[in-house]
Each structure stands twice: as C-alpha cells, then as structure tokens.
Amino acid sequence: MFPGFVLPAHANDAALKHRYMVMAEETGAEAFALQQTAIIGRPDSRPMLASIAVKTLVLVGKEDTTTPPEAAKVMADAIAGAELVVVPECGHLSTMERPHAVTEALAVWLT
Numbered sequence: 001m002f003p004g005f006v007l008p009a010h011a012n013d014a015a016l017k018h019r020y021m022v023m024a025e026e027t028g029a030e031a032f033a034l035q036q037t038a039i040i041g042r043p044d045s046r047p048m049l050a051s052i053a054v055k056t057l058v059l060v061g062k063e064d065t066t067t068p069p070e071a072a073k074v075m076a077d078a079i080a081g082a083e084l085v086v087v088p089e090c091g092h093l094s095t096m097e098r099p100h101a102v103t104e105a106l107a108v109w110l111t
Contacts, residue, residue: 002017002020002021004065004066004092005020005066005091005092005093006091006092006093006097007061007063007089007090007091007097008063009089010091010097016093016096016097019096020093020096046074046075046078049075049078049079050078050079050080052079052080052082053080055081055109056076056079056081056082056083057082057083057085057105057106057109058072058073058075058076058079058082058083058084058085059072059084059085059086059087059094059102059105059106060072060084060085060086060087060094061086061087061090061091061092061093061094061097061098062086062087062088062089062090063089063090063091064090064091064092064094065091065092066091066092067092069086072084072086083109085105085109087101087102087105088101
C-alpha cells in the first residue's frame with residue numbers, strides 16, 4: 001500500500017518506507033483490519049460539516065490519491081471559515097512525507 005500513499009517520487013525512499021513499515025507493524029494486522037472496516041462502514045459526514053463552528057484547518061497533500069485535494073476542498077468549503085492548505089510534493093502521508101511543511105502550516109494556522 002505504501003506506493004499509493006506517497007508522492008510517486010517518494011515511493012523508493014527507503015527511510016520513509018521503513019518508518020511506514022514500522023508504523024504498520026506496530027499497529028498490527030488485526031487493528032489495521034478493524035480500521036479498514038470502520039472506514040468502509042462509516043456514514044458520510046459531509047452533511048454535518050456545515051455545523052462545525054470552530055476554527056478548522058483542512059490539510060492535504062497535493063498528490064494525495066486517497067483523499068485528493070478536490071475532496072479536501074469540498075470539506076473546507078462546507079465548513080464556514082475553514083482554511084485549506086495543500087502541501088506541495090506530498091501524497092497522503094503528509095506528516096511523514098513533509099513534516100516541516102505540515103508543522104509550518106499548523107504553526108501559521110494556530111497564530
């Protein structure tokens with residue numbers, strides 16, 4: 001699954017893949033299966049997004065194919081005042097692929 005979660009240019013990044021594999025191993029197959037079952041069975045939360053009344057940041061990797069920027073924009077547009085940040089050169093694993101860019105976006109958003 002790793003190559004589908006990262007920017008194609010990062011698919012052969014051994015250090016990044018190692019961190020991903022360690023995370024997957026620590027989670028374990030049973031927990032992963034439970035997570036996937038929960039994701040597949042969860043209700044669509046888009047109708048309730050308009051009810052969110054707190055400061056909101058929607059952050060997405062520009063090359064995220066799991067939750068594409070277009071889907072993130074739908075979420076941000078549905079939440080009044082939400083800020084959308086699209087992290088360049090990044091897939092779905094934004095905090096692992098571009099930790100400094102994500103941290104910077106969070107720091108700016110929190111100020």
